[in-house]
Ligand SMILES: Nc1ncnc2c1ncn2[C@@H]1O[C@H](COP(=O)(O)OP(=O)(O)OP(=O)(O)O)[C@@H](O)[C@H]1O
């Protein structure tokens with residue numbers, strides 16, 4: 001969002017367990033996959049959305065570029081989330097984009113709990129304020145400069161140029177809007193469940209109505225299995241991934257417990273939106289991120305919420321060459337690539 005430039009960008013999502021890369025090309029008005037890849041990160045390389053071991057991330061970036069043979073562009077889009085980002089809907093005197101660009105820094109000051117000089121500010125103009133005809137709503141987005149700077153130096157070290165920094169929730173929203181038709185009145189919740197962070201975004205007709213990042217994700221299952229089944233973290237991770245309805249009951253119980261914890265947390269956040277909902281009640285929920293692939297989670301979330309739940313496929317409308325990519329592989333990784341796909345289609349002036 002902050003350093004946009006018109007050109008094909010490579011979408012790079014740096015998560016706490018892996019770096020995801022998607023490169024798209026526009027072919028006759030439609031996107032086609034050019035490159036896609038995932039490189040794992042060592043444990044603790046990223047903690048609380050902060051780069052702790054930047055050389056591990058640099059190595060992952062380099063190995064992705066080399067492995068995929070990407071040589072024609074080095075310009076990338078990435079995104080941040082969690083405590084390094086603040087998203088607020090505020091009411092300001094009605095003004096033009098140009099006026100707001102000049103004033104936003106000053107206006108934003110009272111809404112940001114950090115020194116205004118420590119953050120990058122971006123905004124999106126929304127609808128008029130129904131309570132005051134002289135005012136309009138503005139979506140204010142502030143991200144901490146130190147995190148963005150860390151990202152920029154990691155990309156630079158890997159020989160890349162980070163030209164656009166987005167926010168996870170908006171990248172998922174972009175992937176959703178690229179791939180799904182929606183009724184302008186329909187309110188959807190997009191929930192991206194990573195290993196450590198869950199990004200929640202309630203959207204209606206291309207506008208975000210509510211966002212929240214919760215520090216919870218697929219890692220919880222691994223911890224629970226490690227504890228309850230007394231195994232190493234690596235074994236617990238493997239065991240989790242292999243779960244089916246035929247798995248031993250102690251494994252299924254551990255997974256069911258965390259399915260419940262995560263579903264409850266989603267419900268709590270969505271109830272919070274619904275209780276103040278001015279845009280209408282949520283009618284559908286889309287899950288993405290590696291965590292959403294957990295055995296029975298979609299069903300558990302569906303049981304907790306009274307709306308239908310499905311897995312978001314960010315490749316659903318994107319073409320691909322079947323000689324280059326295997327459909328089964330793309331289907332397998334699809335929900336994990338939501339943020340990277342959303343980033344890969346970003347262009348100049350995107351808000
Ligand atoms: N098939 C699967 N079944 C269950 N869990 C899965 C599956 N595939 C991946 N996961 C889990 O998804 C998580 C990784 O997802 P993802 O890549 O979206 O997270 P991340 O971006 O690395 O983390 P974060 O965004 O939280 O920092 C891990 O906890 C992993 O165990």
Ligand SMILES: [Mg+2]
Pocket residue numbers: 013014015016194195289
């Ligand atoms: Mg992630």
